[in-house]
Amino acid sequence: MSWHERPYADDSYGGGRGRFADNPLTWAPTVARIAGIRVRVHMLFILFIVLELLTAGSAFLFVLQWLFILFGCVFLHELGHCFAARRVGGSAHEVLMWPLGGLAMVDAPRAPWPQFVTVVCGPLVNVVIVGLTWLVLQTGLARSGDVELFQIFRGASSEALTWISPTVWASLLFEVNLYLFLFNLWPMYPMDGGRMVQCALWSRLGYARATAATAAIGMVAAVVMGLYGLMGGRFILVGLAIMGYLVCYQERMAYRAGLLGDDNAFGYDFDGGYSTIPSERPRREGWLARRRRRKAEQAMRRRAEQLAAEQAEVDRILAKVHELGLASLTRGERRTLETATERQRQRDRAMLGSLPPKEL
16 A cells, blocks of 8 residues: 555654543554664554454464464565665655555655655565465475465365465465555555556646546546445445545545645645655665766766866967967967857856846
8 A cells, every 4th residue: 555644653643652642543552663664553453453363263373374474465565665765765764554554654756756666666575475475386385286375365264274384374475465466556546556647647747637637547446446345245345445535536626726736845645745744854865866966976077177178278378379479379279269258258247147236
């Protein structure tokens, strides 16, 4: 799922001690720090895990195994967003795990390509895991014949699914990551698929129009998901469809109200949060930013060397005029001197134009 900068992202909200008593449902304790990224687990997610285990019955170990894999794969998905954001010159400081997935709090550069890279690297993590587990199942390291793929989503059999079986681990990893990948590609906000569509349209339409177009597509996609969920009795999909529709509708209304500027100075952005609130965290320079900076520095050095060479040539020509007279100059030397003289006149006129009237 796409990352969102929620207002409870820092300690002063929800996670802090003072706010816990006000609204316990916003409490998300910190469970780890990895590569400078704080990992928090929302109370609703903890309740979800507890309820799943309490209702597991004889399949307790299998459900525990499934929850462990689901948590780990979603977390790796969010780390994909975080490390990609850092790679393109942005920053990442927190991952929040909650019942609908994970939320990676990142700040990527406000341009289509860095945003797209940050978005796509989340699902790519799931693709890599799917590929590796498929190879494991096909090469016989885990026997795929012992467990039918996708049976977890039709109900687990505690007799067939032994939690210590390598086949079960490989099958679950394959299934969970495949479904996470396909689910996140759905083209609506706040899914990764919606952000990918927005990034693809951004360079052609601009940020605001791309957001509005993606919101319109997402509203249709939400209706399709909701109808599919109703026909199949999958009410979780219905709930997600309603949430996605409301999010897309909110973005659409923000566009019509003129709250989405192409510079993204106003409005709500799912990868940067409330962008009217400037981030106080220093950005870590990524490889792309370093490459651009090096190119700019090289261009400045070349320009400085060129100007120094031109000035040296002008000084030589002026020394020749002083010694032998103007008639001694060649056609090329005359042209060089005229060009330098004209350039100096332009600089003088620009300097005079920038001075206040009293200094003229």
